Amino acid sequence: MGAERRGDEGEAAGDEPRVRFSRRVPGSLAANRLTRSLDEARRRGRHVLDLTVSNPSRVGIAYADGLLAGLANPRGTSYRPEAFGQLDARRAVAGDYARRGIIVDADDIVLTASTSEAYSLLFKVLCDPGDEVLVPAPSYPLFEHLARLDGVSIRPYGLAYDGHWGVAWDSVERAATPRTRAVMLVSPNNPTGSFVRHDDWRRWRDLAMARRWAVIADEVFCDYPLDPAPDHVACVLAANPGPAPLTVALGGLSKSVGLPSAKLGWMAMAGEPGTVAAARARLEIVCDTYLSVATPVQLALPGLLRDGAAVRAQIRERLGGNLAWLRGHLAGVAVATLLETEGGWSAVVRVPAVVPEDDLVVRLLEEHDVLVHPGYFFDFAHEAFLVTSLLPDPAVLSTAWGRITGCLNRLG
Ligand SMILES: Cc1ncc(COP(=O)(O)O)c(C=O)c1O
Structure with a gap:
């Protein structure tokens, strides 16, 4: 997809590796133009205002001193592996869905190390190499x-x-093929x-339902x-009356309580009971193979979900403050239009296509x-x-957008 489109030529001549590598990782490892400019700016000690930040722990949000105290629970030294995670931890996730008014059984919840890992587990269960999933663009x-x-296209x-x-x-009709196994919805x-x-x-x-696809609903930003x-769907699991396809909603601590360092995500399954049971049995094999969620974070989870509020x-x-400021600022700027933003951590601004985007972002960085x-x-x-x-900190956002x-x- 886009981020790679303007990647560079590949490894330098003369560096021919003495082994062959899988095509699962990109052949070209060279940095793109924007990354090269950023490296150069940092090398020169320039103070760059970062409007790409997606890490809440780097933008001046206050985390209470005791927030991670639960990770030191002495029971954390005792290892009792459970493929889907400990029941108390899964109940805590079910409780968090209940906070949003959604009833999910703890048996339908699977803990993972992150949402990214949840995708990998689902691809392993749903797709053979060469199978396809539909993803939204942008x-x-x-x-x-x-x-x-995971060998999936x-x-x-x-x-x-x-x-x-x-x-x-x-x-959608153009994208779907007989090899389609799942559709991804990202909401927001x-x-x-x-x-x-x-x-x-x-x-x-x-x-x-008609094509036997699974639905993977990425709802990591649903709390925002x-x-x-x-007419928006607040959670696809709650909007699932009647016959429904296998639907797996994804969430995690990195967004819901701003704790990417805790490395814990989850899946919540719904759908026709026989299909959910068949998916659960297969997921159990995959999860049991990796057992990737650490015991201390599972023990701490009820407290993290509570105090992370x-x-x-x-x-x-x-x-909310930054969006309101940006709306006000751009209202007075003829050459930039803020698109409607219903939720999440980012906003899209349309600008005149008088120079290629790539030239514009490099110019904004360098000049x-x-x-x-x-x-x-x-x-x-x-x-x-x-x-x-x-x-970003509001002062960073306003200075950067002013520039x-x-x-x-x-x-223009
Ligand atoms: C839409 C979406 N899904 C998933 C992720 C990854 O989440 P996690 O940190 O739980 O792997 C991100 C990260 O920004 C995201 O934007």
Whole structure:
């Protein structure tokens, strides 16, 4: 997908490795142009304002001193492996769904080390090498890597914007093939911030049932609604009455309580009981092979989910404040348009396509010390877009956007 599109030539001549490597990892390991410019700026000691930050622990959010105290629980030295994670920890995740008004049985929850790992486990269970999954475009660039590491191909379907984001259904038909095994929905999506809508969800459900696809619903940002449309689906598990395909919702501590360092994610399954049982039996084999979730974090999980609410509240306040500021700022700027953002940690700004996105972001970095993602990193259908994180310290966001709009005004 996009992030690689402008990658470079590959390994230098003369460095021919003496072994052959798998095609699961990219052949080209060279840094792209923006990364090279960033390395150069840092080497020169420039102070770069970072609008690409997605790590909440680097943006001045306060974490209570005792937040991780539960990791030192003495019971953590006793190892009792359980493929899906300890029951108390799975009950804590079920309790967290209940906080959002969603009933999930702890038996339908599987703990993982991260959402990224959950994808890998699901690909192993659902796909043979060469099988395909449908992914939204634009969306999170890591999906292509995650799929490829498991020998799976992604087939993008389009999200189109006409004042709000919706599924371009003709692109779904073009993307689907007999090798399609699953469709991924990301709600709210990164970076468009769009939630799945009820009409679209009904259509996905019918299609997945008819074609025997699983639905993987990435809801890592569901705790961060900003301005959701009235017909948005808050959680696909709750919008699943009647016959439903195998639906696996994904979440994790990295986003829900801003703790990527804790390395804990989860899947919650729903669907026709026989199919869920068949999936559970297969997942058990895979999870039992790796047993990747550490005991201390499982023991600490109830406390992390409870006390992490304070971190989530700060992140929400940060996102809401930054979005309001950006809206106000861009309202007075003719050359930049903020697209509707329903939720999540980022926002998309349309800018004039007078220079290629790649040139623009490198110029913003080299001449204005601002790092911002170009739309093509996320596979937008056309140029020109900038994707900004809404997490930065408000002073960083406003200074950086002041410089960007100044630069755009001179270009436009
Ligand atoms: C849409 C989406 N899914 C999954 C992830 C990865 O989450 P985790 O840290 O739990 O692996 C991210 C990270 O930014 C993301 O944007």
